[in-house]
Amino acid sequence: MKMEEEKSSFASSSTDDDCVTYYDDDPDKHFDALKMNSSLLTHLNVSPCETPFSVDRWIEFGKNVGRNTHLKCLDIDMTCLEDDDPVRSSETAESFCSGFSANRSLNQLILIDFIIGRSQLERLMPFFAYNDQLVAIVIQSNFPREADAMADALRLRKRESSIKLLTISSSRVSCESVPAIIELARACPQLRMLDLSKNRIGNEGCNAIAAYLQSERCKLTKIFIEDNQIGNCGMRVLANSIRSNRRLTHLLLDGNKEEGRITSLDPFVDILCNQSSINATFDSNHTLEALTYYSSCPENLAMLLKTNRNKSKWEVARRKILMTHFEGEFDLAPFGCMNLKVLA
Secondary structure, eight states: HHHHHHHHHHHHTTTSSOOOOOOOSOOHHHHHHHHOOTEEEEEEOOOOTTOOHHHHHHHHHHHHHHHHHSEEEEEETTTTSOOGGGGGGGHHHHHHHHHHHOOOSSSSEESSOOOOOOOHHHHHHHHHHTTHHHHEEEEEEEOOOGGGHHHHHHHSSOOOOOOOOEEEOSSSTTTTHHHHHHHHTTTTOOOEEEOOOBBBBBHHHHHHHHHHHHHHHHHSSSSEEEOOOOHHHHHHHHHHTTTTTTSSOEEETTTTTTTTEEETTTTHHHHOOOOOHHHHHTTSSSOOBSSSSSSSOHHHHHHHHHHHHHHHHHHHHHHHHHHOOOOOOOOOOOOOOOOOOGGG
16 A cells, blocks of 8 residues: 555656645536636546446536646546446547547546547547646556557657656556557656556566666656566566666566466576676666565565665665675775775
8 A cells, every 4th residue: 555655646746736626515516617617626536436427428528628727637437337338438438538638737647447549549649749737647447559659649749748657557468568658658758657567567578668777768766567477587687677777766576476476586686786796796786776565575685775775876886895795894994085996
């Protein structure tokens, strides 16, 4: 639960304004306020279970969101709807998205179990291309391989995308869909957190993620890839990808299994502290601070991650070199004013 709260906190801290929610016992007042463009309505949670929608009302809702200039945060949860509910039809979703696409005020968009296919994404292209306020997108649904349609929309922008948080979790994402999602991430140069947890990425899907983590364009500080059926091969690919990464502090990999066994995190030991030479230790990763959230790391790996939390990376490298290449008790003071290169 704490990890979910951290993700939500990151989304909230990425916005320029605090969300003020307009609540009332009568749901019709929410939609009247939305239609009237009330400045009191800035955060709206919508669940068709609690507020039944006809097809016409759902389409009207999309148009009202599109015309609204005060709404900052919109959370749509369609989990409770049956698969054959008229609101879930592709045609209705397309009409909703066509009206919705005119919105330019939202900075957080959360879609849970919402129908998203290429046709819906294409109708939402104006929203992604011209909304300069958007900083957080959270999607939990059957996300399509055609995520590159959203990336295409972001590339239409005259100014670079302001999106800092992208969540596509619990969306049955397979290895085939990962390249398109990474293209979407690449189209967001300010992206700081990417959450792909609880999908089906597997070993093969790690290749596209690794290439992104190695690129200079990647500015991520946190990436969540828990519960994704990643095995030993995928772990090695991910570990090698962050060898020279100096930004990523969290690469969370809890719950990954191969053939029913928890996948080992051992490949990261050499990445955090390469013992082959003093130079290799110096060039190791001194930035990564966390690989798990709710499960434990091997003791040696946990110690290295803890060492990396020191804000002085010079000190981190110095400690690793002394710990790895020297024996006995050492007074560290003589090294305090030396350039670390001298130790090489």
